[in-house]
Amino acid sequence: MDFKKIETKWQKKWEKEKIFEVKEDQKKKKFYCLEMYPYPSASGLHMGHARNYSIGDCYTRFKRMQGFNVLYPMGYDSFGLPAENAAIAAKSHPKKFTEAAIKTYIKQQKKLGFSYDWNRILSSHDPEYYKWNQYFFLKFLENGLVYRKLAPVNWCSKCDTALANEQVHSGKCWRHKDTDIEIKHLNQWFIKTTKYSEELLDKIDNLQWPEKIKAMQKNWIGKSYGTEINFKINGENWPVFTTRPDTIFGVTFMVISAQHPKLMKLVTKEEKKNVEELLKKIKSVSEVEMEELEKEGAFTGSYALNPLTKEKIPVYVGNFVVAEYGSGMVMAVPAHDQRDFEFAKKYKIPIKVVIKPEKSELDYKTISRAYTDDGVLVNSKEFDGMNNKKAIEEITKYLESRKLGKKTTQFKLRDWLVSRQRYWGTPIPIIYCEKCGVVPVPEKDLPVVLPEKVKFGQGNPLATNKEFVNTICPKCKGKAKRETDTMDTFFDSSWYFIRYCDNKNTKEPFEKKKSEYWMPVDQYIGGAEHACMHLIYARFFTKALRDLGFVSFDEPFTRLFNQGLLQMGGFVMSKSRGNVVLPDTISEKYGIDTGRLFLLFVASPDKDMEWSDEGVESSYKFITRFYELSTLKNGNGKKDNFIVSKREATIKSVTQNIDEFKFNIAIKDIIELVNYVHKYRDQISKTVYKETLERISLILSPFTPHICEELWSKIEKKTFISLEKWPEADENKIDKKALELEEMFKKTLEDLNHVLKLAKLKLAKGEKAYLYFVTEKELEYFKDNLEFTKQQFTFKEITPFLVKDHKKYDPQNKASKAKYGKPGIYLE
Numbered sequence: 001m002d003f004k005k006i007e008t009k010w011q012k013k014w015e016k017e018k019i020f021e022v023k024e025d026q027k028k029k030k031f032y033c034l035e036m037y038p039y040p041s042a043s044g045l046h047m048g049h050a051r052n053y054s055i056g057d058c059y060t061r062f063k064r065m066q067g068f069n070v071l072y073p074m075g076y077d078s079f080g081l082p083a084e085n086a087a088i089a090a091k092s093h094p095k096k097f098t099e100a101a102i103k104t105y106i107k108q109q110k111k112l113g114f115s116y117d118w119n120r121i122l123s124s125h126d127p128e129y130y131k132w133n134q135y136f137f138l139k140f141l142e143n144g145l146v147y148r149k150l151a152p153v154n155w156c157s158k159c160d161t162a163l164a165n166e167q168v169h170s171g172k173c174w175r176h177k178d179t180d181i182e183i184k185h186l187n188q189w190f191i192k193t194t195k196y197s198e199e200l201l202d203k204i205d206n207l208q209w210p211e212k213i214k215a216m217q218k219n220w221i222g223k224s225y226g227t228e229i230n231f232k233i234n235g236e237n238w239p240v241f242t243t244r245p246d247t248i249f250g251v252t253f254m255v256i257s258a259q260h261p262k263l264m265k266l267v268t269k270e271e272k273k274n275v276e277e278l279l280k281k282i283k284s285v286s287e288v289e290m291e292e293l294e295k296e297g298a299f300t301g302s303y304a305l306n307p308l309t310k311e312k313i314p315v316y317v318g319n320f321v322v323a324e325y326g327s328g329m330v331m332a333v334p335a336h337d338q339r340d341f342e343f344a345k346k347y348k349i350p351i352k353v354v355i356k357p358e359k360s361e362l363d364y365k366t367i368s369r370a371y372t373d374d375g376v377l378v379n380s381k382e383f384d385g386m387n388n389k390k391a392i393e394e395i396t397k398y399l400e401s402r403k404l405g406k407k408t409t410q411f412k413l414r415d416w417l418v419s420r421q422r423y424w425g426t427p428i429p430i431i432y433c434e435k436c437g438v439v440p441v442p443e444k445d446l447p448v449v450l451p452e453k454v455k456f457g458q459g460n461p462l463a464t465n466k467e468f469v470n471t472i473c474p475k476c477k478g479k480a481k482r483e484t485d486t487m488d489t490f491f492d493s494s495w496y497f498i499r500y501c502d503n504k505n506t507k508e509p510f511e512k513k514k515s516e517y518w519m520p521v522d523q524y525i526g527g528a529e530h531a532c533m534h535l536i537y538a539r540f541f542t543k544a545l546r547d548l549g550f551v552s553f554d555e556p557f558t559r560l561f562n563q564g565l566l567q568m569g570g571f572v573m574s575k576s577r578g579n580v581v582l583p584d585t586i587s588e589k590y591g592i593d594t595g596r597l598f599l600l601f602v603a604s605p606d607k608d609m610e611w612s613d614e615g616v617e618s619s620y621k622f623i624t625r626f627y628e629l630s631t632l633k634n635g636n637g638k639k640d641n642f643i644v645s646k647r648e649a650t651i652k653s654v655t656q657n658i659d660e661f662k663f664n665i666a667i668k669d670i671i672e673l674v675n676y677v678h679k680y681r682d683q684i685s686k687t688v689y690k691e692t693l694e695r696i697s698l699i700l701s702p703f704t705p706h707i708c709e710e711l712w713s714k715i716e717k718k719t720f721i722s723l724e725k726w727p728e729a730d731e732n733k734i735d736k737k738a739l740e741l742e743e744m745f746k747k748t749l750e751d752l753n754h755v756l757k758l759a760k761l762k763l764a765k766g767e768k769a770y771l772y773f774v775t776e777k778e779l780e781y782f783k784d785n786l787e788f789t790k791q792q793f794t795f796k797e798i799t800p801f802l803v804k805d806h807k808k809y810d811p812q813n814k815a816s817k818a819k820y821g822k823p824g825i826y827l828e
């Protein structure tokens with residue numbers, strides 16, 4: 001069999017007949033399947049990528065055969081820092097570099113036989129695409145969803161740009177795990193993601209996403225209920241958020257964020273040097289990250305007035321408070337908060353107990369850690385003796401009645417910083433005029449095209465192109481300058497999935513009607529690392545576009561699947577590690593169907609899997625064995641009923657397992673069926689044989705499409721199997737009794753292995769097993785099927801007997817223990 005010839009032949013036919021291109025069809029139910037669009041790296045695809053796309057392609061082919069009108073597009077996340085850096089290193093231009101990489105990707109993906117609608121391709125660096133990024137940016141600006149402000153931002157010196165909070169992990173850059181984030185104060189553009197905090201959180205539970213991802217998003221958005229209490233500092237009002245108003249009488253210091261814009265106003269002359277030294281040391285500005293840092297601080301010299309006790313409380317600056325959280329200041333109660341306790345011990349600040357256990361006393365002098373359990377209030381004036389849960393309500397009411405505070409909610413989610421001081425991204429469509437200030441580029445002047453001529457390595461590259469920078473103010477026609485920052489590329493990926501619905505539209509980002517037909521994405525496939533980045537931004541974008549009237553759905557991705565990683569030698573495949581297997585190598589040697597089958601068979605798609613050459617080899621053998629069946633046989637028909645029953649049962653289980661992404665189990669069942677057909681070739685009548693071959697080809701085709709098309713044509717079918725109807729299992733033909741027997745057989749094997757394990761004989765050589773069956777039917781079935789499953793257990797010899805056989809070998813009378821469905825077992 002010439003795999004290469006077969007593969008090329010069918011890929012050409014598919015392309016020529018455009019069989020995977022789709023249009024809206026109101027009469028047909030749609031299904032939108034999508035893999036996260038890849039960043040085209042210069043090294044091309046490796047088998048890890050091939051696995052991801054094979055998962056998506058298999059599922060898509062299955063849905064298509066089930067009669068859905070399936071949209072399955074591919075595109076490229078082609079803007080971004082990695083491409084810019086790689087191009088600079090290669091002394092090339094990012095555009096040239098990226099476009100070459102995209103070409104390689106397309107060529108490789110086509111060779112793998114994926115059923116994409118190539119007519120819908122898009123690349124985010126294409127001005128026809130990023131024009132709409134700019135358009136949406138301006139729409140957001142018009143509607144108060146974009147703003148510019150001077151803010152403390154995360155800066156990575158290796159990326160040479162500011163980053164979003166989502167891109168800082170444990171105080172380091174998400175791309176550079178060895179690089180500490182610095183804080184810079186810059187004028188930056190922000191997207192108001194926080195406008196949707198509430199909805200982003202509420203709607204998570206409706207999504208059919210992995211629970212892990214849902215939990216991560218919930219935690220990132222981080223809603224908490226609490227009370228805002230008004231403290232006074234230097235006569236000015238400072239509302240401070242707390243979830244523990246019951247501890248207000250135990251506040252012994254306040255902490256202001258190190259990034260607070262008004263921090264220096266609170267710092268007295270005497271303390272200035274200490275504070276400045278601290279600020280130099282402080283790294284991240286994201287809340288989640290801060291929880292992991294060693295707490296550090298310095299006294300500002302200022303005092304806050306506690307509204308209930310009227311005490312003067314020292315204000316510290318600390319590295320564990322976010323500037324935008326509440327007012328950027330928190331009240332600290334060291335006796336009842338471990339973080340505050342450690343800070344107080346470190347800086348020798350008094351500790352005051354205000355909650356104690358109901359039945360015992362608590363002394364601030366002897367406690368070795370904060371008391372965080374519930375209890376009753378002490379040292380809290382009229383609230384003394386009150387249960388602290390009740391005190392949360394009562395103290396809040398008390399504060400509200402005196403206008404000293406109010407009930408409120410807080411989120412951890414911050415607005416999205418989108419300005420990047422790098423070249424390879426969408427230019428932000430803004431002009432700065434000395435007279436008119438910030439002026440948006442008029443819609444008719446879009447796109448603001450990214451100029452090709454820039455200098456790298458001298459700060460912001462766009463600033464080096466004078467023709468780009470110097471422009472005319474659209475309002476007063478005077479001299480003006482363009483914004484030189486570009487957009488975070490997560491902006492590009494926040495709506496690309498809608499553009500696929502209408503990718504050639506030059507008049508608008510997409511036609512609403514088309515988006516209404518195809519969206520939302522029914523099945524999205526991609527890595528779990530996007531939980532708190534792309535998957536939050538895309539949800540925000542969808543909601544914003546809905547409220548601006550562009551779309552009419554609430555959520556972009558109904559169902560999400562996270563694939564596992566492909567490893568080799570215990571490590572994830574990567575070019576830098578040098579453990580990469582290339583799809584080309586496999587298709588040269590075994591054909592791409594073998595590669596696909598192996599990738600989907602070895603492990604459940606959501607689990608990590610290890611590459612193995614033996615696995616590839618056995619996949620190859622299976623495909624060869626399957627292909628050999630295509631020479632039709634005319635047998636005596638003795639096994640017809642058995643095969644038909646087995647076949648229909650397999651169709652039933654395969655259908656269910658593909659739908660649940662248990663591809664490995666589906667393949668295992670098909671292999672078993674093929675093995676039976678192979679074994680009983682001479683005992684199957686011609687009609688049943690042909691019908692069986694047809695039905696196997698259909699259910700195998702999502703996994704190994706080329707060989708199935710070929711076999712389909714060899715049994716004189718004139719259609720594409722890829723467009724055929726998925727077979728429905730005929731339940732009436734399934735022999736339930738036979739299935740029961742089979743179950744029993746499998747159970748017996750499991751028992752055998754279990755007994756072996758217990759006896760710890762597994763590694764010993766020459767062990768023998770004797771089985772005693774109650775009925776002849778069991779015995780027969782066991783004998784019939786033994787050779788198929790030999791590899792599953794480690795016995796050298798297995799001899800089955802009937803219980804009533806007088807001549808059986810049974811020195812320990814184990815036959816007496818046999819029951820129907822559970823044979824007696826003797827080992828030696």
Ligand SMILES: [Zn+2]
Binds near residue numbers: 160174175
């Ligand atoms: Zn970096």
Ligand SMILES: [Zn+2]
Binds near residue numbers: 434475480
């Ligand atoms: Zn102007």
